[in-house]
Amino acid sequence: MTAPKQIKLTLIRSLAKRLPKHKACVHGLGLKRMHQTVTVTATPENMGMVNKVSYMLRIEEV
Template sequence: MTTQQTVKIQLVRSPIGTKESHRATVRGLGLRKLNSTSELQDTPAVRGMINKISYLIKVL
């Protein structure tokens, strides 16, 4: 069994007032409230989502 790389992200800005697709991306990454964190597998799809909303999150 191989070990998967993970990436940990934290929501640092409110998605209120952003595009609907950006709010959906925040929810898709498992982030709810400000300062909530989520640890996800480091895949190209997740990297793309992170790049899309990079102005709202911080990668830990």
């Protein structure tokens, strides 16, 4: 069995003056401040949040 695919996310834009749903997606992905990087599993739930706020993130495959 293969390991689940991982993606590395970095917040590159501020959360100031963003839609509440977009802020919630960023917090749901585990990001709290600018230039913070987290690694998450590429589940459909996480990928939906990433797609919604992709304009604020740097996305890299691990």
